[in-house]
Amino acid sequence: MKKIGFLSFGHWSDHPAYKTRTAADTLLQSIDLAVAAEEIGVDGAYFRVHHFAAQLASPFPLLAAIGAKTSKIEIGTGVIDMRYENPLYMVEDAGAADLISGGRLQLGISRGSPEQVIEGWRHFGYEPGEGETDAEMGRNKAMQFLERLNGEGFATPNPYPMFPNPPGLLRLEPYAKGLRDRIWWGAASNATAVWAAENGMHLQSSTLKFDESGKPFHVQQAEQIRLYKEAWKKAGHQREPRVSVSRSIFALVNDEDRYLFGQQANGSDKFGYIEADKRAVFGKSYAAEPDQLIKELANDEAIQEADTILLTIPNTLGVDYNIHVLSSILTHVAPGLDWR
Template identity: 85%
Template sequence: MKKIGFLSFGHWSEHPAYSTQTAADTLLQSIDLAVAAEEIGIDGAYFRVHHFAQQLASPFPLLAAIGAKTSSIEIGTGVIDMRYENPLYMVEDASAADLIAGGRLQLGISRGSPEQVIDGWRYFGYEPEEGTTDADMGREKGLLFLEKLSGAGFAQPNPNPMFPNPPGLLRLEPHSEGLRDRIWWGAGSNATAIWAAEQGMHLQSSTLKDDESDKPFHIQQAEQIRLYKEAWKKAGHQREPRVSVSRSIFALTNDQDRYYFGNEANRTDKVGMIEANKRAIFGRSYAAEPDVLIRELAMDEAIQEADTLLLTIPNTLGVDYNVHILSAILEHVAPDLGWR
């Protein structure tokens, strides 16, 4: 069995073909899609976070709204760029959203990825400490977030408070028990996957990673996952690790599918440069008739290694069509691959 979720980048634009013309359209349709996805048996609703773009950026109001409208679907992010975050404020927001959802948040965080603007985190008031990088800052903020999620008191109480305090040092409120164990790290390299395992975070691996060998993307990603699992075991954590991979997968079942995604068939991995002199590999998309899709996906080693598959969706095409895309995978592909 494999958990299957969707991952939305939450685009909007005044494009005549888009169902999401405004930010309000995207937010409200995201809620509707999560509700509909739960009804058809999808396991997770995940959302990307991008700043300075016409895309979803502040996840917690959306996650809380979805939590209030649903009852069983996992609700998460993939990923929150920690370079932009105040970790303590984020603890409060995340805990509140998790309590509203009844403990269903699965938060993906990361040190960050290429941005819309140069050093966007500087506009949010953050600077790396001298001698460190923005990546170091993102990881340190991630660790502080984890620490404060534990619920241990750390703040000295006022001897003359407005309201009575409990004894001892004070923690952030509200506290959501168990959320610390539902934090994922978006790793773009083998080394950061190992680091995530050592910190006791689950692993999110997308369709982009550092190109660390000449092997195909899915094999490099599978190797990354195995290294992560080995590091988790070596660290001695008492709970089971989880691993998600994301993929663009489209079952071509009608003429509309072929019109939108027929040109994705026979796509291959791509290698390119991101940031400064960093070589990266981009995983291929999958688009084919269901029987062909089943044969192709059966050979994807990374999907086999993961317990969770996040299907990237074209949110601009509207709720009904995205439900169709997800339903086609559940009905025509997942059973023959043993995912259902």
């Protein structure tokens, strides 16, 4: 059994073929898509976060709005770049969004990926400490975020406050019980997957990872997941870990599907560089008639290791078409793989 969600990168552009011409289009359609996805039985609505780009950037207003209009679907990110974040302010934003949704937030965070501008986090007022890399800064901010999500008091109260204080040290409000256990780490390497397990975070593994062996993408990703699970068990956490993998999967069930995605039918993994010195492997897209798609996906080792599949969607094609894409997977593919 698998949970099946969608992952939207939230693009927009004033392009004649796009249904999302503006930021407002993307935000409002994201809400409508999550509502419609819940109605057809999709388990999760997840959104990528990118700064300095015509894509979704500030997730919490969107997550809160979706939380207010839905009742069951998990709502999350994949991922928030912690290099850009104030961890304490983020605790407050996340707590509010989680309470509005009734405890359905599943937040994916990470140290981040290459961005649109050089060291964009500096424009947000952040810079690594002495001897600290930007990746270490992101991980250190993540640890601050996790610590403050526990809801324990840490700040000395003012003896002359505007409003009466409860006794003892003060915590950040609003406090969302259980949210600390619903934080995921987007890991691009085996080492950071192990680190995430040691620190009690669920694992998000994307459609790319650092190339650490030259093996096919799904094999490397499966090895990463197994290392994560071993580290989780060794750490002695008293709850079950969750693992999601992202995939571009399109069931070709009509002429429009074949026109839009048929050319991806015989795709393959690609190797390249996402940073000057970091070689990565990029997983292929899956596009085929449902019977063929079931055969191909059955051989994806990483999918077998994961409990959650996040389907990357072409959000620029609009709500109706994306619901068709998701419904096709639920109806024609998931049963044949025992995902449902």
